[in-house]
Amino acid sequence: MHFFDNHKKLFLTATLFFVLLTIFVAILPAFHNQLINAPLPQAKPLSAEALKGKALYVAHGCVSCHTQQVRNVEMDKVFGQRPSLAADYADIHRMDFWRNTATLMGTERTGPDLSDIGTRQPSQDWNLVHLYNPRIVVKESVMPAYPFLFTLKDKAEEGDVTIKLPEAFAAPAGKQVVATEEAMQLIAYLQSLKQTPLAEETPAPDFLYKKKLAAANAEGGAAAEEEELDGEALYVAHCQACHQADGNGLPGAFPPLRGSKVVMDDDLNLYIDIIMNGYDSRPEYGVMTAVGANAGFTEKEVAAIINYERSHWGNQGKMVKAADIKDIVDFVKGQAK
Amino acid sequence: MIAFANISWYLFSIAGPMTSELPSKSAVFHYHMDLQDFMLWTLFFIFLTLLLLVVLLVERIRELSGFLLRDKQKKHNQSFSDQVKRLNGQQIAKILRFKRNQHTLKVLFMGLLGLSSLLLPQPLMAANSLLQAASPSVSWGKAGFIITLVLLLIPTLLAVILLFVKINKGIRRLHMGAQKEEAKQIAQEIVANEDPALEATLLARQEALTYRLAPDSLSGNHLANDPKGLLALQEGVEIPIVSRKKKAVPRPYVEPALGKLVLWYLMTACFWLLFGTTIGEYVGIKFVAPDLEHLSWLSFGRLRPVHTNAIFWGWASLAMIGLGYYVVPRVSNVPLFSIRWGWYALLLINLTVLLGTIALMAGINNGGGEYREYIWPIMLLFGIGLLLTLINFYKTIGRRTTREIYISNWYIVSAIIFTIVISIVAYVPFWQHGLGETIIQGYYMHQGVGMWFMLFTLGLVYYFLPQQLNKPIYSYSLGILAFWTQILFYTLIGSHHFVFSAIPWWLQTVAIVGSAGMAIPVIAGTTNFLMTFKGAWYKLADSYILPFFLVGTIFYFTGSMQGTAEAFRETNLIWHFTDFTVAHSHLTMYGIISFFLWACIYAIVPRLSGREAPQITIGAHFWLALLGMMMYTIPLMYGSTLKGLMWMEGKPFIDGVAFMAPYWLWRAIGGSLMWISHFFFAYNLYKMLSATKELDLGEEIIEQIEQVKS
Known part of the structure; x- marks a missing residue:
């Protein structure tokens, strides 16, 4: 065609075609989305320290392996209570003159999603140990270790945060591992990553591609209600990171559950209180956060976890029924700190 | 294509009882196999x-x-x-x-x-x-x-x-x-x-x-007379380890200054290939041995973008542009507009990758969007380099002596224009607040791949493949169809990297439809290349260059169609966020782009330097790269499919990590083979550039005569 034998016409046509499509498929939708979306009313902006932590998160390329998007599909439910919304990202702007906006949604999930990690894993002790070397707490992890975010000191000074390490990873004798300011900022950022609750009248969008099983259970009504929850899955999801798969915990960091007095005791009050509201009265171990309250456990989850912990690693404790502990769970919920 | 996705779905559905609970919410046409x-x-x-x-x-x-x-x-x-x-x-x-x-x-x-x-x-x-x-x-x-x-x-x-x-x-x-x-x-x-x-x-x-011909009964006993010059004497023929392939044919005169420029592009590209894949190899090993060292500059999160960017902007881009400097003037039948500008562009692009690498390792990056990790002042150098190249090519084409513009130049010049547009869209901040950033990121990361690497490389193939087969391209019109449909569909598909995310549902759907549409340019292109091969398949055995083209063509089809298959919502559910994406990007960036580029380099360098690489090391390069890539991608695809199903089953996340360990090991092994093959490539390039030239007896005689005369 003669038209295309003219290089001006040819390349102008191609460029216009491409630019036009670009405007419609990228620029206009981008503009439109930043116009129509605003942060949720209850959203809290990042603290100054968390902002510095976010810059570190970006600098270390954490987004290579960690996403920050809970997709609206059933399989992502483990990472957050609701799918991520456009509003969740609406308040993210250009980092500085040199760097672009970092929504940090990510495209690879070699490590777990972190959209709601502040709720899912709030323990500072755990996060610090995990950052120092992930394999201390999660044997199979392939995450890089970040010992360069810690310093060795002969004696911790006032305000220093030290971490407790098991023998295999311990610092040279007489030295203490102290978290640097950067480590604390990074943890502050991680702890600030929480899904903002929606206003009460706003229904959360659905998770799609539900499992058939779940649907069947919902229809099953009363029969399904009685069914026991999977204690092992709950333990793996909520407890194992610290107390470990073998129930031995980590000496010097997290207490063992194997043969634990609290676990085996007939008096359930303290046990359930710890599960729901955390614990901090033993100086030799780290602080336990309010795991149950954060995850919104009902008596069913609590009972499943208790029964799992009382029947494993040689533990042989009395089994409990959800209905029997309902009162205690409701009571300790009221005592939440 | 939807049918295709469904078929792949059945394959997984019948893999075991664990999948019998897989969901089927969306489509009416979705057939669930229980x-x-x-x-x-x-x-x-x-x-x-x-x-x-x-x-x-x-x-x-x-x-x-x-x-x-x-x-x-x-x-x-x-x-x-x-x-x-x-x-x-x-x-x-x-x-x-x-x-x-x-x-x-x-x-x-x-x-x-x-x-x-x-x-x-x-x-x-x-x-x-x-x-x-x-x-x-x-x-x-x-x-x-x-x-x-x-x-x-x-x-x-x-x-x-x-x-x-x-x-x-x-x-x-x-x-x-x-x-x-x-x-x-x-x-x-x-x-x-x-x-x-x-x-x-x-x-x-x-x-x-038992009848046998007498030894001379068909030939007679006269000396061979060869008036058409069909026979050539080959001295010192021994039993070869590799089969003997054809030598490069002398081609029309190439201006030495241009030749030097092209060779420098290719040499620096080769350097970045070695550097980038060494990093890649190391990053792959880190999956198997995460506690090798604990230096912040070498931690995984920082090295991964170093690897991808060095391969993108260093290896592939420099090699493509270098080859472009040969193709554009050649098919326009005029000398290049400005060789000096070519050197400036070379310098700028190398500087981009060097500074970018250092910045990334030091922890300075743009915010985490894939392939735009370089901050804007660094990427600006690359942009200027592209602009110089564009003007250079455009002016050269403007002075062409042919009436029509050969299809290669359509692809090459458009690729440069589009990439400049893409970079501007990706680095200008006005539309990148909140979700805007994600929409632009989806657009950018896929246009970078499809409009820069794919479009440019296709342009090179439209020149080098017919040249190597010594016959015209099968169909000029198919090439043009592929060109326009590539622009139409490829531009739309970026958002398929964010299916099920918070970006608008309609935009995701557009991307999926566009991904299905990609079948048109891909099938058109593949058909064109294979039909050009038709009738000349026998040349494949004769040439050490054509096998690279064939592998590239095959992966152009399979790799691209795999991309289409991955885009559907149903498949996305299993494969998104897993290592399947990593396998796919290696099948395409390596199987298509790198194999095509190697083919072009082996075709052109002997013509510029007059020297050829030893066939045995070219063979080693080819086979190590091909086998390495298969060992890299197949276990990763298999493992990550199962991992995706584990996620859907609701298995604890760490189970998936532990499960992948053997597949990551295979990835490291395959990656090592690929990595070794690049050293063979570097050696071959070295041999093509500076091996002692084999003495051509005829040339020597003429030289001696001239000496005697003077």
Whole structure:
């Protein structure tokens, strides 16, 4: 065609075609989305320290392996209570003159999603140990270790945060591992990553591609209600990171559950209180956060976890029924700190 | 394409009971295969197999009875000279010898042909009765019943197969017995027959069989006269380790200054390939051994973008642009507009990758969007380099002496224009707040791949493939169709990296539809390349360059169509966020882009330097790269598919990590092979550039004459 034998016409046509499509498929939708979306009313902006932590998160390329998007599909439910919304990202702007906006949604999930990690894993002790070397707490992890975010000191000074390490990873004798300011900022950022609750009248969008099983259970009504929850899955999801798969915990960091007095005791009050509201009265171990309250456990989850912990690693404790502990769970919920 | 996605879905659905709970919410056309359907299909296939076996058996038996009947009739009808035709030379010689010694050795021959008794195997009638017992009179559709039926039929099937084998064996023995009988009769005839005519027949046949031409009966004894110059003398031919391929043909004159520029582009590209894949190799090893060292500059999160960016902007971009500097002036039939600008661009792009690498390792990056990790001041250098290249190419084409613009230049110049547009869209901040950033990121990361690497490389292939095959491209029009459809569909598909995310649902759907549309340019392109090969396939064995083109073409089809398959919501559910994406990007960036680029480099460098690389190291490069890539991608695809299913099952996240360990090891092994192959490539490039030139006797003589004259 003669038209295309003219290089001006040819390349102008191609460029216009491409630019036009670009405007419609990228620029206009981008503009439109930043116009129509605003942060949720209850959203809290990042603290100054968390902002510095976010810059570190970006600098270390954490987004290579960690996403920050809970997709609206059933399989992502483990990472957050609701799918991520456009509003969740609406308040993210250009980092500085040199760097672009970092929504940090990510495209690879070699490590777990972190959209709601502040709720899912709030323990500072755990996060610090995990950052120092992930394999201390999660044997199979392939995450890089970040010992360069810690310093060795002969004696911790006032305000220093030290971490407790098991023998295999311990610092040279007489030295203490102290978290640097950067480590604390990074943890502050991680702890600030929480899904903002929606206003009460706003229904959360659905998770799609539900499992058939779940649907069947919902229809099953009363029969399904009685069914026991999977204690092992709950333990793996909520407890194992610290107390470990073998129930031995980590000496010097997290207490063992194997043969634990609290676990085996007939008096359930303290046990359930710890599960729901955390614990901090033993100086030799780290602080336990309010795991149950954060995850919104009902008596069913609590009972499943208790029964799992009382029947494993040689533990042989009395089994409990959800209905029997309902009162205690409701009571300790009221005592939440 | 939707059907295609569904088919792949079945494959996974029937993989095990764990998938029987997989969801099927969306589409009306989605067919869900449950255990019962699976069993019904099994039943169907078992019956089909049974039927097939029965038909085969009937056929065999008919064959056998035919043979036996025919056997009885024909024996005496055949003349002896016909029988003799069934013997070979050696056998005839033996018989002749025998005839001559017959009187002394008469009896021995007889003993050799004893009859072997035949035993027909007992047919397994039990199998048939089982079959009858299983024929259903109960209502269909009860899963339990169907399962029982299948379980019953499996041993039946085995029994029938056994029966088939036995009968087959029997038939063969029967057949052999009949043949032996025949042989016996002929032998008896030979022994009994004292007629001299028999010997004469045998002798005549022997002579015919052993006929040979005399060594010079077809050639004569004159010296070879070669007025058309078809023969070439090759000295010092030894037994080769690799098959001998054709040498590069001398091509039209290339301006030495241009040649030098192109070679520098290719050399720096090769450096970044070595550097980038060394990083890649190291990053891959980190999956297997995460505690190798704990230096912030070498931590995984920082090195990963170093690897991808060095390969993108260092290796592939520099190699493409360098080859472009050869192609654009060549197909325009004019010298390049400005060689100096070419050097500036080379410097700027190398500077981009160098500074970018250092910045990334120091922890300075743009915010985490893939392939735009370089901060804008660094990427600006790359942009200026592109702009210089664009003006240079455009002005060259403007001065062309041909009327039409060859298709290569459509692709190459458009690729540069589009990439400049893409970079501007990606780095200008006005539309990148909140979700805007994600929408732009999806657009950018995929246009970078499709509009820069793919479009440019296709342009190069449209020049180099016909050149190497020494024939025109199959269809110019297909190339143009592919060009416009690539722009139309590729521009739309970026958001498929964010399916199920918070970006608008309609935008995700547009991206998925666009991904399906990509089938048009991909099939058009593949057809064009393969049809260009047609009629010249024999050249493949002759050339060390064409195999690279063929691999590139194959992966252009499979790799691109895999991308389409990954984009659908159903498949996205399994594969998104897993290492499947990593395998896919290596299949394409490596299998398509790198293989095509290597093909072009091996085609062009000997022409510029006059030297060729040793074939054995080119072969090593090819095979290590190809095998390495397969070992890298196949385990990753397999493992990550299962990992995706584990996620859907709701298995704890860490289980998926532990599960991937062996596949990550395979990735490291395959990656090592790929990495080693690049050292062979670097060595080959070195050899092509600076190996001591083989002495050309003719050139030397002319030189000597000229020296004598002066």
